[in-house]
Amino acid sequence: MKPSKQLLNDILxxxxxxxxxxxxxxxxxxxxxxxxxxxxIAVCYNDGEIIQAGDSEEGxxxxxxxxxxxxxxxxxxxxxDEIWSRVGKEPSGHAFNxxxxxxxxQGIPRNPFINAGALVVSDLLHSRLSAxxxxxxxxxxxxxxxPDVAYDKDVAASEMQHSDRNAAIAYLMRAFGNFxxxxxxxLGNYFGYCALKMSCVDLARTFSYLANKGMPLGTDTPLIxxxxxxxxxxxxxxxxxxxxxxxxxxxxxxxxxxxxxxxIVAIVPGEMSIAVWSPELDASGNSVAGTAALALLAxxxxxxxx
Ligand code: DON
Numbered sequence: 001m002k003p004s005k006q007l008l009n010d011i012l013x014x015x016x017x018x019x020x021x022x023x024x025x026x027x028x029x030x031x032x033x034x035x036x037x038x039x040x041i042a043v044c045y046n047d048g049e050i051i052q053a054g055d056s057e058e059g060x061x062x063x064x065x066x067x068x069x070x071x072x073x074x075x076x077x078x079x080x081d082e083i084w085s086r087v088g089k090e091p092s093g094h095a096f097n098x099x100x101x102x103x104x105x106q107g108i109p110r111n112p113f114i115n116a117g118a119l120v121v122s123d124l125l126h127s128r129l130s131a132x133x134x135x136x137x138x139x140x141x142x143x144x145x146x147p148d149v150a151y152d153k154d155v156a157a158s159e160m161q162h163s164d165r166n167a168a169i170a171y172l173m174r175a176f177g178n179f180x181x182x183x184x185x186x187l188g189n190y191f192g193y194c195a196l197k198m199s200c201v202d203l204a205r206t207f208s209y210l211a212n213k214g215m216p217l218g219t220d221t222p223l224i225x226x227x228x229x230x231x232x233x234x235x236x237x238x239x240x241x242x243x244x245x246x247x248x249x250x251x252x253x254x255x256x257x258x259x260x261x262x263x264i265v266a267i268v269p270g271e272m273s274i275a276v277w278s279p280e281l282d283a284s285g286n287s288v289a290g291t292a293a294l295a296l297l298a299x300x301x302x303x304x305x306x
Contacts, residue, residue, distance in 0.1 A: 001301045002272075008041050008053035011300070015039070015278075015292040022280030022288035025260040030158035031061060031279075034261070040277045041293055044204035046212050046270070052201055059197040060277055061155050063259030064096065064285075066136075066193035067118040068207070068232065068240075073139060074124045075228050083124065086178055087117045089235060096242045096285055097165050099172065107176025111239040113257065116169045119179070122190040123170075126181045133192045143209065143216050143223075144202040156188075156195035163187055200263070203275035207265045210236075210255070211273045233267055237305065244284035251295040253304030258286040266294050268303045 019037055026032035040055035074083055092110035094100055102109060102116050109116035125132045133151070141149050159166075166187060173179040179186075198206070208217040210233055213226035224232075236255035241248040241264075248256055254274075256266040262279035264287050274297065278289035298304055 001303075002045055002049070003043055003051055003297060003301050005051055005053060007300060008043070008051060008297075011293050011296045012039050012041060012054045014296060015289045018289040018292055019278065019280060022282055024262070024279045025281055025285070028155065028159050028162060028260070030152075030155045031261060034060065034279045036280050038262075038277060038279055039289060040200045041275070041297075042200035042204040043272050043274050044208050044211075044217065045272045046208065048217055050201055050204065055277065056200040058277075059199050059202075060263060060279070061152060061194070061259070061261035062196045062198050062203065062263055063194045063261040064113065064118070065203065065257050065259040065263055065265055066196055067113045067121070068210075068236065068257050068265070069136065069140060070118060070121045070125060070193055071112045071232065071235075072209075072224060073136065074121050075224055075232075077128045078124060083121075086124070087112050087120045089239075091239045091245055093243050097169070099165075099169055102169065102172055107173040107178040109173070111235060113235065113239045114242065115166055116173065119166065119170050119186065119190055120173065122186050122193070123179050123181055126186050126189060132189050136193055136196075140196060140198070140206060143206040144198065145205055145218060146202050149196065149198055149202060151192050152195045152197040155197075156191045159191040159194065160188065163191070166190070194259075200275040200277050203263060203265050204273050207267060207273040207275070210267045211269055211271060230269075233269055236267065241286050242284050244282065244286045248286065248291060249306070251291065252298050253306045254294070254298060255305065256294070258290075260285050262287045262290060264290045264294060269305065271303070
């Protein structure tokens with residue numbers, strides 16, 4: 001069932017009282033300045049129709065949602081074995097920026113959506129592209145059908161200034177032989193991807209390819225194959241919300257990816273891609289009101305992959 005604008009408005013009003021129960025990310029100081037009361041949702045149906053409500057056109061920092069785009073780009077550049085020999089496909093059960101498993105598991109990150117895994121993927125992109133940030137921007141602008149998508153340089157700089165943990169993760173992987181380039185430029189690219197500023201409408205359009213077997217909106221050229229699209233959705237369902245992935249599967253029942261900017265993208269394969277935004281996060285780093293809105297939407301339109 002296609003959700004109506006009225007339904008999306010009703011859902012936002014139902015979850016709005018949750019604002020105040022989470023915490024806006026402040027470990028990246030530039031993110032702490034985002035107003036906590038923002039709330040938006042956009043649905044992109046596979047026929048291209050966009051249904052939206054609330055602050056759905058306001059740009060925000062997509063943060064870890066970018067990890068799906070980096071993985072997608074890497075999958076267009078590398079054979080599967082070249083990627084999956086360096087990063088796993090299992091949920092971590094730990095915080096997105098934890099280092100505990102990395103030491104125990106010889107520098108191989110559990111999956112591409114925790115910071116360590118995304119840093120390995122960024123290292124792969126750095127090895128094969130002469131201008132990875134430029135290529136990423138080009139890809140995102142075309143997927144979002146919006147030539148104005150850009151990096152928020154203040155957010156990227158803020159993250160670089162507070163990069164000790166991500167740098168430590170990258171150096172640890174380098175010590176294990178699982179990081180081939182100089183750490184600092186790869187970190188710079190990774191922070192750039194995370195600092196992409198996009199709206200719910202941009203994100204819903206961008207991730208349409210995962211609802212449509214790898215085919216981006218408005219094209220007849222596949223970005224990735226139907227099998228690769230299925231594989232990414234499987235990884236999103238098991239690893240996309242970190243140590244909150246089980247709870248998200250239970251409540252929402254869709255492949256999804258969160259970011260500490262408060263955005264979440266969710267996919268109904270074969271039908272629609274959805275983006276929500278509310279900056280306050282739970283203890284796992286996932287948007288409180290955003291998750292609740294997706295849970296209500298899934299229930300009201302009767303969709304779940306389970
Ligand atoms: O590297 C970081 O910590 C951030 N740029 C991204 C973390 C993030 O979004 C985790 N998501 N819930």
